[in-house]
Amino acid sequence: MANIWDPEQVVSEKLAKELVERQFPDLSPVTVTTLGEGYDNTVYLVNDCYVFRFPRRQIAVNLLNTEKGLLPKLAGTLPLQIAEPIYFGEPVEKVYPWPFMGYKLVRGNLPGVLTEEKRVESAVVLAKFLRALHDFPVDQAKALGVPPDMLGRLDIGKRKTALLERIDQMEALNLYGNVHNLRRYVEGTGPVALSEQQCLVHGDMHIRNLIVDGHHMVTGVIDWGDVHIGDPAVDLSIIYSFLPKRGWNLFFEHYGRVDDSTKALAKWKAAFTTVSLLMYGHDIGDQEIVEACSQSLDLILEK
Template sequence: MGNVWDAEMVVSPFMAKQLIEGQFPELAPGEVNEIGKGFDNTVYSVNGKYIFRFPRRAIAVPLLKTENRLLPPLAEKMPLPIATPCYFGSPVPDLYPWPFTGYYLIPGKPPGCLSHAERITSAVPLGRFLRALHAFPAEQAKSLQVPYDELDRLGVVNRRPKLLGFLNEIRDLQLYERVDDLEQIVQDTEPHETAGHEVFVHGDLHIRNITVDANGKVSGIIDWGDVHIGHPAVDLSIVYSFLPPEGREMFFHVYGEIDLQTQELARFKALYTTVLLMLYGHGHQDAELIKAAGQSLDLLRL
């Protein structure tokens, strides 16, 4: 049985250079370097100024198209830099079957392992960012063809057995010591009604989709492929996987208070996403990601 992140097509550095220079000759000769890959896209830096993302699976193509429509009008309203498209690549017969997109480079790097003090510096900027994002008019988002939550990301009943299975896998692989504590969080999470919430959300806010500066402070938000209309807990998961308790207090002072049900759903979503990131790191022999995910799991237990 395959993994959820298995690619259907991987764009090599040579192919990326072919596609980029063939459609955007002003970027030639292109300095093209792979900087990462996720579930949906292979990512290259180009000339130290741009980021190009190439879908790895067909399911990622409509997500990329949504980003292309949405992000330019959204960028001017956000208090943190976001990945803004500037090059729109087309499929090439017999070479690459899907569109691809180039973005202005956001300075910074994935957070990796940080101290509590470093993490706390991001509490207020993250609070301001999510307050502004969740205030973006849902009707405007719908007019840009942003979908509803089609994956039931907060469906505790359906996701609980999957999450417990992932945790068993982490225990068997000896990737994390306190799996029992995490299983207790899963068992204690009650299903909650999420219908009726029409908030514009990023949809996949975690340690691989934010960047930080040299001081560990959040500097930008990337990878908007999961953007949708849904429950704010989907995004508020970052509060529990990235911030220590002191930082959470500062965050909610800026963002606004949330009820206990939203807190519970946000923690559950954070756990689900972080566990998948840890398993992804193991599958790709990414020791740094495994360690960073372990820090997030430590925070979730606080």
């Protein structure tokens, strides 16, 4: 079956250099280094100071425009660094059809495989970050062009079949040792009512969108392409995919009370996202992603 991360267009290092130099001569001479690629964007480090993201799919263009309106307003208001856009590239006829953006670099590393102790150390700052984000005025976010959830990210009934198919693929490829317990959890989870609370959410909180420092503390959150007005469970999923069970209460002490239905939805979203990310890592041959996601799945399945 087709993968949701299959690109429609990929910007090469050579083309990225040409586009940036053509539109932002103040950055010349431009050096370009590949940082990575996600479902929606190809990402390059420019002059060791800026991150440029080039959409890989048409759907990513609207997401980029949402970031353009919102992130400058959020920058400096949250207890973690975020990627603030400062360069706004335009399409070039017959060369590249979509806008692209350059951001201040959030320095650090992706978390990868971490000890439980290191994960727990970030529980408080993650809680304070999400509390501040979810308290951002919804009316202001809407005025800045932030959309509602149009993808049914928490629709268990709609997404369960796709998740089970990916779990079957994982088992066939021998990608995860605890696949039977994972399938049992997914099969035993039915639809859960959404919260009446709607708030500004990052929309894609997972281990590839966190930045850690040299001490493995979370210091930044990147890739805001899925930001929307929605259920807080979408973001609270990071509790289950990043923190061990003994870090959950510490998180909630600083974030605030969360009802059982929201917790159940958050755990489901964590499983769905992590399985998809693990299969993506396998598809592109990145064993580090596979190993990190396997550790996240172990955390999700803790009882």
